[in-house]
Amino acid sequence: MAFDETKTEGFKVVGTRPNRPDGIDKVTGRARFGADATAPGMLHGVIVRSPHAHARILKIDTSEAEAMKGVHAVVTRADFATGLTGENWNILENVMAGETALYDGHAVVAIAATSSLAARDAAKAIVVDYEVLPHVTDVDKAMAEGAPVIREGAADKSVPAGLHPNVVRYHESGHGDVETGFAEADLVIEDSFRTEATHQGYIEPHACLAQLGNDGRGEIWCCTQGHWNVQKVCAALLGIETSKLRVTASEIGGGFGGKTAVFIEPVALALSLKANRPVKIVMTRSECFRATGPTSSTSMDVKIGMKKDGTITAAKGVFRLQGGAFPGAPMEFTAMCAFAPYNLANVSQIGFDVMSNRPKQAAYRAPGSPMAAFAVESVIDELCEQLGLDRIETRLKNASKEGTKASFGPTWDRIGLVECLEAAKAHPHYTAPLKPGQGRGISCGFWFNHGGETAVQMALSEDGTVQLSVGTPDIGGSRASMAQMAAEELGIPYENVRTTIADTATLGYNEISHGSRVTYASGLATIEAARDTIRKLCKRAAAKWGIDEEAVSWVDGCAVPSGPNAGDFDPLPIARIAKSMGRTGGPIVGHYEATPEGAGVSFATHIVDAEVDPETGSTRVVRYTVVQDAGKAIHPTYVEGQYQGGAAQGIGWALNEEYIYGADGRLQNAGFLDYRIPVASDLPMIDTVIVEVPNPGHPYGVRGVGETSICPPLAAIANAVSAAAGVRLHELPMSPPRILAALEKQAAG
């Protein structure tokens, strides 16, 4: 459904900032999150996890635990489906180890008891014998000769011969001839970069309540970004039919991509089936760190050639991503996003997906893209510095625009990078004076955005209010945006629409809330469902007036005759049609199902000022401005919230967050004390500028905004810190010891 030029002006509800419908529930504690569910006879499940990075499981002795008071069931891998292949096998192997524990924190056995204390005590009584195997957790070491093999034969056909078996997927893309391009450059810079794995850090740990009876029918209540996916995966892992499970998504305390995966739900189902009781599992924070997906860690080489006037002549990037003990590190996204902001005649990008003894990586906001920007935008910054060029002018000179060829192939449709760069240039932040010890950095960032399978239903109540059911869990205020779009179309007040996240039995398949797709895809479907509802409303009015359906229009919440020829009737408000709908043909329900494919890409430009204490290497981000293309901001406050959230998470990733592994391959900092996400006082007020270059693929021009906001921060902060410290930082996080070491190294010459 294409962008509707006529619909971009004169919005009444879209673009306003009403309170979110879930706000009161959340601030009063009424909202029900994953761990808030209970059921009669409920048991508590606890998972026993491997303390080793890599170990063969020799024996699991549960006899003592099973004899303990209150214990009802124990499950191991033997209690799940067999014969799975592909990603279902990978998920099962991750959810419950088979023959080998592949990382510190890998689930090995689970137990259910009448209280969580009893379950924890019983879990301690389970004895697992391991044969410890050699391990590897570093991406470069994992692909080097002699590295322990995580799983023989895991590589797919894309991998060229001669690479280590831990390299399981390979990507190559680009166009032109980079060697010719480098020869044309006045300056070529090649540099290497590394980033550590970071966790999504959602506040709510994974939690679920599951029930599965001997009749094979079950229910799950869980915090997830996608309950149809939970339904599908759980059915496969338990070996039952999909429709036998009904899954309800709870309120969600953050996801950021980390709740697109399935971890505990199949385990709770298996325990429930054995115990014939509902089973609840709530992860601890430490389990979240050890066993749910962080991002990939990376090792990257980037080479860029530039002319004296700032024209980029060629660019090449090699991106190695470690994605834990399973295939799937999003290296192709890293490669494809790396040079996307720039219009390049010669570009080449290569990606490696590398397995190691770490937890299976999971999506984290624009998976793979922020690291690419860190490497690429650092090199562009160095080139500008050495050639004495303005950083925004240089980016403008090379910027991708409508009609240019993207680094990964397609030709760009209408995009907003130039508009972002111009807005950044015009922002007072860009030219504000800096204090001594401060440095300024800028960066661009890119994310694809996504459409995906979507189904929406809109039911009219007898008083003319509307119940909108969508299938995409609300992870960023989307219920408000949906209600706004519905109200806009129907011509009724925002308050008259109640948006509910429906369960899997209520709507057709809805893809996960990922890919920044919700406001785009569920929004588009909501608009279409509203239009479907309007057609049905107009039909009732036409019948009442005895005129053709085509002769009825919908204006400001009322059916009206289309023109003078249609007849002379008073407007028929939605509430009057609704009141009589039982007698005029029955309930009025609009719906829409599709896989929209016009998700517009989104670009951003960030400006950051950082201050470095040269004596301690301590860094403060003192000013931050996000400029990003939203296409059309339905609810500007929530768009700004996404911009600020991406910047805040980026600040953590850039400065202090990291997975720290000991020599034994165990995670050393599985808690918020030593895994340092920013606290409120670490952050400046993050300023935002919403650029609106409409997406041709959405009726109102909406582009997804949730992920692009985390693409530029790593690079922008690295550029700012490097400027402030007077030394280029190549490795994240830029923690104080690392900055101090870089300063000392520079001082030593």
Next chain:
Amino acid sequence: MRYHTPENFEDASAIAAGADGVTRFLAGGTDVLVQLRSDMVTPDDLIDIKHIAGVHDITPLRDGSWRIGAAVTGAEMSENALLGQAWPGVVEAMDLIGSTQVQGRATLAGNLCNGSPAADSVPAMIAAGATVSVIGPDGSREIAVADVPTGPGKTALKKGEVVTAVNLPPRGHGGGDAYLRFIPRTEMDIAVVGCAVSLTRDGDTITAARVSLGAVAPTALLVEDAAKALIGSALDDAALEALAKAAEAACKPIDDKRGTIRFRTHVAGVLAKRAARIAYDRAGGAK
């Protein structure tokens, strides 16, 4: 687990002395309960000292010294203006601990007896020359705070001994103290290095000084050489450099997830200089 609420320290001590499992006193509980919840320490006997008379009192004594009850919280210390004037470094060190919520519970005695090498208030108490009053099966005694920690998680307190109060000496004329810590964030973090300086001035000249470092050795250190570098000087650059050198030389840190040996050693010198400047200004009457 048995939970006890004795009404005097003698009973508290007797319960601890008679217990044969894992025993913990419960002051604010901000270490004890966290360790319990995370399966690190599950006490068999938990002896709550908050019901004992006087444990919540901050008492200025006639000679200018202070007696701080074993259950006085960080928030209560920060609210006490006179204490803040006398020992601003001790108060600011305690105030750095945790969040507003933690401040409503955490105590000096708990911070000390938990035995963490990175405990924030301990270097400040050592620099101040603080002591603790202790009651045990063998009667009562007074121990210098500097002598209480003996290693990570270990103290010189004997079985059954309980701290009844922390004693700060009279501040006297021309005195000032300060505590600084390095953390990667701005709050809610554990000291990678901590440094406290307490000194006395006669005019511009430093006549007495005590310097203590935290998180750079198995216990907080009293660094005599660092104090010597200050005494007799007017905190000129040479004295500051000598202070930094002495502080660095005293460090015996480890490489761990929170910082490297090199980083900790270097930052110890930096913080010593910065803390000395603040203490010097405070001793000179600057606010």
